[in-house]
Amino acid sequence: MSEVLARRDRALTPEETEELLRDRLGEQVGSSVQEYGVFTLWIHPDGWQEAARVLADEPLLAYDFFDSLFGIDAREDGFDVVAVLYSTSTGNRIALRTRCEGGREAPSCPSLTDVYRGANWMEREAYDMFGIEFPGHPSVEPRILTIENFEGWPLRKDFHLASRVAKPWPGVKEPAELDEDGNVIEREVRIGDAPGPYDLDKAMADQARQRNAPAIEEAEQDEDTSPDDPDTPAEVATDADAAAGAAAKAEDRRKAQADARAAKAAERAGADSEPAEDLDQETYDQLIAEGKSERIARSKAKAAFIKKRRAQERAESEGGADSDDGDEGDA
Amino acid sequence: MGLMDQVELPQPVKYVFNWGRKYSLWCFNFGLACCAIEFIAASTSRHDFIRHGVIPFAHGPRQADLLVVSGTLTDKMAPAVKRLYEEMPEPKYVISFGSCSNCGGPYWDSYSVTKGVDQIIPVDVYVPGCPPRPEALLDGIIALQDRIQNESLKDRMADRRKDPITLGADAPLALGSSS
Numbered sequence: 001m002s003e004v005l006a007r008r009d010r011a012l013t014p015e016e017t018e019e020l021l022r023d024r025l026g027e028q029v030g031s032s033v034q035e036y037g038v039f040t041l042w043i044h045p046d047g048w049q050e051a052a053r054v055l056a057d058e059p060l061l062a063y064d065f066f067d068s069l070f071g072i073d074a075r076e077d078g079f080d081v082v083a084v085l086y087s088t089s090t091g092n093r094i095a096l097r098t099r100c101e102g103g104r105e106a107p108s109c110p111s112l113t114d115v116y117r118g119a120n121w122m123e124r125e126a127y128d129m130f131g132i133e134f135p136g137h138p139s140v141e142p143r144i145l146t147i148e149n150f151e152g153w154p155l156r157k158d159f160h161l162a163s164r165v166a167k168p169w170p171g172v173k174e175p176a177e178l179d180e181d182g183n184v185i186e187r188e189v190r191i192g193d194a195p196g197p198y199d200l201d202k203a204m205a206d207q208a209r210q211r212n213a214p215a216i217e218e219a220e221q222d223e224d225t226s227p228d229d230p231d232t233p234a235e236v237a238t239d240a241d242a243a244a245g246a247a248a249k250a251e252d253r254r255k256a257q258a259d260a261r262a263a264k265a266a267e268r269a270g271a272d273s274e275p276a277e278d279l280d281q282e283t284y285d286q287l288i289a290e291g292k293s294e295r296i297a298r299s300k301a302k303a304a305f306i307k308k309r310r311a312q313e314r315a316e317s318e319g320g321a322d323s324d325d326g327d328e329g330d331a
Numbered sequence: 332m333g334l335m336d337q338v339e340l341p342q343p344v345k346y347v348f349n350w351g352r353k354y355s356l357w358c359f360n361f362g363l364a365c366c367a368i369e370f371i372a373a374s375t376s377r378h379d380f381i382r383h384g385v386i387p388f389a390h391g392p393r394q395a396d397l398l399v400v401s402g403t404l405t406d407k408m409a410p411a412v413k414r415l416y417e418e419m420p421e422p423k424y425v426i427s428f429g430s431c432s433n434c435g436g437p438y439w440d441s442y443s444v445t446k447g448v449d450q451i452i453p454v455d456v457y458v459p460g461c462p463p464r465p466e467a468l469l470d471g472i473i474a475l476q477d478r479i480q481n482e483s484l485k486d487r488m489a490d491r492r493k494d495p496i497t498l499g500a501d502a503p504l505a506l507g508s509s510s
Contacts, residue, residue: 146443147406154442163440 006062011090014039017061024054038084040095045109048098049136052115055085055094063087063094066116069123071130073157074099079107079132083119100132111136129155280305336488345483352396352422353479354384356472359395359419361412363402366429366462370401373465383472392418397475398452399468403431403438404445416452422487424479426471427454430461437461449495457497471498 006012012020014032018041022029028047033040043051055063067084074080079100086093100107111134112119126132127140131153134140142148152159284301288294340348358380360370373380374387381387389395392415404412416425427448430436438444448454455478458471474496482493 145407150406152442159442161440161442163446167440 005059006087006089008089008091011087011092012060014092014094017055017092017094020058020060021051021054025051035095038093038095040082040097043096043098045098045101048096048110049112049115051096052083052085052112055096056115061087061092062089063092064089066112066118066122067093069112069119069126071126071132071155073130073155075157076104078103079130081109081126081132083112102133106133107131108133108135110134113137129153131156280308335484337485339483339485346480348484349480349482353476356385356397356424356476357389357395358385358387358397358399359389359392359415360387361398361400361402361415363400363404363408364429364431366401366431369462369465370399370428370468373468378465378469380469380472383469383476385472392416393420395419396422397424397426399426399428400432400448401428401462403436404448405443406445407443409445409451412448413451422484424455424475425452426456426458426468426475428458428468428471429463430459433457433459453492454495455492457495459497459499467498471496474498 014034017039018029018032021041025043025047028044028051030042030044032042041051055061063085065086065088067086069081069083072080072082077099081098081100083096084093085096098109100109102108107130109132111123113123113134114136120138121144123134123137124140124144127134128143128145143150146154279298279301281301283304284297287297287300292300339345360367360374362368362370372378374385385397392398396419398416398419400412416423425448427433431438431444432448435441435444435446439446445451456471456475458467460467478493478496
């Protein structure tokens with residue numbers, strides 16, 4: 001990598017990269033696919049190391065950053081290894097994917113540690129989790145992510161979780177779980193099931209309605225029965241019912257709140273109507289009569305109003321100064 | 332500790348001695364996950380457990396009286412917790428803070444998580460929650476201090492531990508009703 005030709009403005013497209021790699025490696029390069037926003041190239045295990053070397057050393061590509069490496073359980077097809085490479089000079093990212101040799105029993109994939117030293121621990125991780133051997137790796141033992149004497153490969157699909165054997169997973173594992181014949185299992189909703197967001201919304205709306213409805217009705221009733229109020233407590237007092245007292249108190253509170261709300265609404269309405277008073281009505285009517293739009297008429301009328309008011313204020317202040325003098329004279 | 336593990340102290344001496352012990356709990360935080368953040372919140376000015384005599388950030392386990400395990404304990408980490416616990420001088424107390432250290436919590440079926448710190452070290456107080464609020468830790472500390480005030484050091488040193496306290500175990504559903 002003595003001479004780097006790769007640049008952001010001259011970055012090869014994924015198709016050109018594939019072509020270049022196919023030119024170098026021939027049959028080793030398989031199909032390509034754009035997956036999850038990353039250009040993925042299938043490589044035969046025999047060409048795995050060579051492909052990484054070309055991508056790293058080719059001056060036009062310069063994939064100099066080893067991003068990540070991980071395993072995938074491909075069920076009966078064995079295991080896949082994916083290596084993601086990044087080029088700091090072009091900003092391109094590419095994923096290489098290969099199917100390990102050896103099936104499920106002894107999966108193995110050539111190590112990339114000779115090309116990228118950073119691959120070391122990532123391959124160890126893939127070994128820890130999937131049991132994939134990496135010939136050419138300095139040493140994948142001892143395990144680094146699990147305890148050293150851990151038995152089994154925890155991320156394999158056939159790995160049994162001891163706790164799950166004792167207590168099965170409560171509920172459905174997948175959004176649409178299939179039975180033996182491939183039909184979707186539809187779970188009946190039972191009491192105690194967590195409500196979905198939509199159900200929750202409905203329930204909250206119902207609750208709010210129930211809570212507000214009596215308040216509205218009572219507010220209407222209060223207006224009718226308020227003159228009779230002095231009589232009702234007398235009747236209640238004979239019972240000396242604490243509950244009734246509490247209810248009456250709650251009613252009072254609700255009423256006070258309703259009053260406050262009404263007062264606030266009136267205030268707000270007042271605040272809204274105030275700007276309308278700033279208009280100079282004559283100018284406004286005149287402009288409307290001329291056929292101007294309401295918005296323009298309003299703004300011009302406002303300007304006229306302010307002008308008039310300023311003039312008025314000026315006149316007042318002069319007059320006021322005179323009157324002040326007069327007052328002093330009186331004193 | 333000298334004779335204290337062999338002789339029962341006279342009551343007034345015991346009272347003063349335990350009073351002194353309960354208000355100078357040097358605390359060693361074994362923070363492993365998000366619960367550790369709540370622990371730190373409990374140690375800072377808003378919740379401030381120093382006002383209860385809990386002194387955070389002991390220099391090491393050898394200077395600590397109280398071990399707070401807060402967070403997800405994995406099998407890989409378990410030997411370290413065990414070792415640090417054994418480095419602490421007697422009498423020593425353990426608060427298990429949060430669901431993960433109580434029982435594995437949401438990782439109950441994981442291949443790598445220890446199903447509760449009580450599988451490797453004895454626990455005095457369990458604080459449930461995921462994560463618990465700092466107030467819950469204060470509650471657990473006060474429960475532990477009550478226990479320290481009333482305990483016999485002789486029994487403690489002879490390893491006659493009382494059953495652990497589980498916060499909220501007496502009234503698990505009483506949170507909503509204030510009356």
